[in-house]
Amino acid sequence: MLRTKGFFERKINKFNLNDCIIEGIELMNQEEFEKFSMGLLKGRDFIKDRQDEMYIDSAGQVHGLLALNMDSGDGILIDSQGFDYARYTAFLPNIKSYIDNHIAMVVDKMIEEATENSSNGSWVIYFDEIEENHGLVINENNGIGTMLLAELEGREELAELEIGDDCFDMMFYSEHLSIIDDGIEQNMKM
DSSP, X not given: OOOOOOOOOSSOSSOOOOOEEEEXXXXXXXXXXXXXXXXXXXXXHHXXXXXXXXXXXXXXXXEEXXXXXXXXXXXXXXXXXXXXXXXEEEEETTHHHHHHHHHHHHHHHHHHHHHHHOSSSEEEEEXXXXXXXXXXXXXXXXXXXXXXXXXXXXXXXXXXXXXXXXXXXXXXXXXXXXXXXHHHHHHHHO
């Protein structure tokens, strides 16, 4: 049996869908998500503090903040329209698996670029590069960076990972590098 949740409308001719961009993610456990979802019209500090992540652009795309249940994987996309409550919402069942897959693909590309182009294993990638090349916006406490960091930390290619104010500073194991610096190769023989 496959289970999910859905929002049904009666006798509609077509779905009126909007193009949406998730600008930030508020990570929640089951209890936090249930409390939030049972009081969507209540003012919330996390919405108030992140109003700049919610807007409609000139192309009509909705930029929103995703309240994500890390336990069930369901989410609620929010466009507060400048208010401190979830004024406009869209329920997104099982969205976490989509986000996890997208983040894993981005990390795959980041690691591939680093291991193909670093001869000493050291690689720095700036958050603005990640946004420009992969479309993921990483800001302080926006949730996307937290999920990206967790994916990076689980990768076997990485020997060390440090987070700067605007970058990830990574050191890769030499066996994963395409090009090995002579100094690194000498150290490996010792």
